[in-house]
Amino acid sequence: MIGNFQLTLPNWALNELEQLPTHLPDVMDRMREVIRFARLNIEHETGGPFAAGVFEAESGRLVAIGVNRVVPSHCSSAHAEVMALSLAQKAIGDFDLGGKEHQAHQLVVNWRPCAMCYGAVIWSGVTSLVIAGSGPELEVITGFDEGPIHPDWQEELLKRNISVTDNVLKEEACVVFEEFRDSGVLVYNASH
Amino acid sequence: MIGNFQLTLPNWALNELEQLPTHLPDVMDRMREVIRFARLNIEHETGGPFAAGVFEAESGRLVAIGVNRVVPSHCSSAHAEVMALSLAQKAIGDFDLGGKEHQAHQLVVNWRPCAMCYGAVIWSGVTSLVIAGSGPELEVITGFDEGPIHPDWQEELLKRNISVTDNVLKEEACVVFEEFRDSGVLVYNASH
Numbered sequence: 025m026i027g028n029f030q031l032t033l034p035n036w037a038l039n040e041l042e043q044l045p046t047h048l049p050d051v052m053d054r055m056r057e058v059i060r061f062a063r064l065n066i067e068h069e070t071g072g073p074f075a076a077g078v079f080e081a082e083s084g085r086l087v088a089i090g091v092n093r094v095v096p097s098h099c100s101s102a103h104a105e106v107m108a109l110s111l112a113q114k115a116i117g118d119f120d121l122g123g124k125e126h127q128a129h130q131l132v133v134n135w136r137p138c139a140m141c142y143g144a145v146i147w148s149g150v151t152s153l154v155i156a157g158s159g160p161e162l163e164v165i166t167g168f169d170e171g172p173i174h175p176d177w178q179e180e181l182l183k184r185n186i187s188v189t190d191n192v193l194k195e196e197a198c199v200v201f202e203e204f205r206d207s208g209v210l211v212y213n214a215s216h
Numbered sequence: 217m218i219g220n221f222q223l224t225l226p227n228w229a230l231n232e233l234e235q236l237p238t239h240l241p242d243v244m245d246r247m248r249e250v251i252r253f254a255r256l257n258i259e260h261e262t263g264g265p266f267a268a269g270v271f272e273a274e275s276g277r278l279v280a281i282g283v284n285r286v287v288p289s290h291c292s293s294a295h296a297e298v299m300a301l302s303l304a305q306k307a308i309g310d311f312d313l314g315g316k317e318h319q320a321h322q323l324v325v326n327w328r329p330c331a332m333c334y335g336a337v338i339w340s341g342v343t344s345l346v347i348a349g350s351g352p353e354l355e356v357i358t359g360f361d362e363g364p365i366h367p368d369w370q371e372e373l374l375k376r377n378i379s380v381t382d383n384v385l386k387e388e389a390c391v392v393f394e395e396f397r398d399s400g401v402l403v404y405n406a407s408h
Contacts, residue, residue, distance in 0.1 A: 025233040026280060029306045032220035041217040088218060099302050100311045100339040101293070110291050114221045119292045119404060140339060143332025143363050147292040147405055171335050172372035180364035212311060213339055 031093055031102050031110070034070035037061065041089060049084040051154055054132045055192045058089070059156065062104075062134045063200045065091040066207060073166065073204035074104040074134060078112035078121070081130040081152050088112035094212050105133055105141035109148040122149030130154060134197045135162045136190075139171030146184055153181065154189045156197030165201040167211045223285055223294050223302070226262035229253065233281060241276040243346055246324045247384045250281070251348065254296075254326045255392045257283040258399060265358065265396035266296040266326060270304035270313070273322040273344050280304035286404050297325055297333035301340040314341030322346060326389045327354045328382075331363030338376055345373065346381045348389035357393040359403045 033041075040061070048054045054077055061075035072092035079086055090107025094100055108131065113119055121129040131150045133141075136158035145153055158178075163170055174180050178188050225233075232253070240246045246269055253267035264284035271278055282299025286292055300323065305311055313321040323342045325333075328350035337345055355362055366372050370380050 025230070025278075026303045026307045027230045027233075028222055028224035029302045030220055030222040038217070038219045041219075086217075094311050094339075098305050098309055098311045100305060100313075100341065101298050101302055101336050102311075106293050110221045110293055111218045113290050113292060115218045117290055119286050119290045119294075138335060138339075139366070140332055140335025143330060143335060144293050146363050147286075147330075147332060149292065171338050172366040172369070173335075174331070174364040174366055177364070 029099065031097055031099060031107060033091065033107070034065070034068060036064060036068050036070070037089065037091055040064065044086060046086060047084045048079065048086060051132070051189070052192065054079055054084065055134070055154060055156060056196070058132050059134050059193060059196050059200060061089055061091055063203065066200070066204050066209065069209065070096055072168075072212065073200050076104040076108035076131060076133040078108050078150070079130050079132060080127040082127065085127075087115055087129065095210060101140065103138065103141050105131065105137050106144050109144060109150070113148070120149040122151055128152070134200065136170070139173045142173050142177060145186065146181070151185060152187045152189065154192055156192055157194040158190050161198050162201055165198060165205055167205070169213050221291065223289055223291060223299060225283065225299070226257070226260060228256060228260050228262070229281065229283060232256065236278060238278060239276045240271065240278060243324070243381070244384065246271055246276065247326070247346060247348060248388070250324050251326050251385060251388050251392060253281055253283055255395065258392070258396050258401065261401070262288060264360075264404065265392050268296040268300035268323060268325040270300050270342070271322050271324060272319040274319065279307055279321065287402060293332065295330065295333050297323065297329050298336050301336060301342070305340070312341040314343055320344070326392065328362070331365045334365050334369060337378065338373070343377060344379045344381065346384055348384055349386040350382050353390050354393055357390060358397055361405050
């Protein structure tokens with residue numbers, strides 16, 4: 025019986041991470057990098073067109089970047105957000121990025137999280153979520169199902185002291201989804 | 217920058233798994249084992265009071281069991297369901313437990329999945345979900361927050377061809393939550 029599983033970033037992502045500045049003070053720059061990682065993930069055929077970054081909200085210190093690894097990792101939970109949040113929690117040695125001894129953490133994603141990652145964001149301890157968009161464009165362009173997220177998703181985040189900043193570099197994010205669509209790569213949850 | 221993370225079952229769980237029958241044809245027996253693993257997880261202080269099992273729905277072949285590993289693994293996504301589903305997907309070498317070449321898979325959990333795991337169930341490819349209960353008892357007894365799950369959660373599962381069987385050994389499941397409450401162990405998401 026299998027007793028463990030490991031999820032890894034692709035090698036290209038490790039190389040890219042080495043070349044990034046330690047801090048990205050401007051939120052637009054954080055999103056620009058996340059979108060770039062999403063594009064690289066499809067160009068290298070190492071997962072779906074999604075990336076996410078965890079940053080210290082104030083200083084912009086980069087804590088972790090994750091990319092979607094569902095198909096190559098044989099793991100339907102290996103979405104970009106789960107990757108980034110888990111890597112960040114490993115980096116700080118705590119399951120709670122919102123613990124009192126830590127700086128406030130922010131999650132930056134190239135679209136609104138799916139139904140699963142929405143919950144993952146809440147449990148992670150981040151206090152702000154920055155997304156490129158939240159409308160139907162992602163599903164319309166790519167064919168991905170984002171799942172039954174709570175109708176009052178944004179209010180439910182605010183109740184839990186997680187702020188939301190929407191529409192950051194939305195056009196740039198949509199271009200990556202169009203590139204993904206045009207690549208003909210597997211839409212891995214289309215069966216539902 | 218950290219590029220991988222690994223999630224593991226505790227050693228006691230590996231030992232217990234070795235002693236289980238390969239098949240559990242009766243759904244009640246599947247739930248009984250899941251509840252037993254949840255109890256053992258708190259007795260061994262290796263995580264929260266939650267366990268989940270993936271079985272072949274028809275034959276009852278045990279594919280994987282997961283237990284909650286949030287606090288010891290420093291990973292807020294290491295819920296029992298994510299553990300069990302990821303271990304099962306590793307076991308069959310496919311991110312989709314519902315792929316045409318596989319037997320239909322069932323997830324058995326000792327309560328209704330939280331907001332995150334609800335989405336994880338949908339993406340996993342299981343075609344049936346068996347839960348010990350879905351009411352407020354879990355939150356009332358333990359103090360855990362289960363998060364903003366979709367109000368029509370059950371209908372949304374049915375739409376995606378995932379059946380739900382509720383109230384299987386509910387009293388037995390609640391006893392474990394009471395034991396957890398009385399143990400004084402950390403309720404890890406109470407800060408939200």
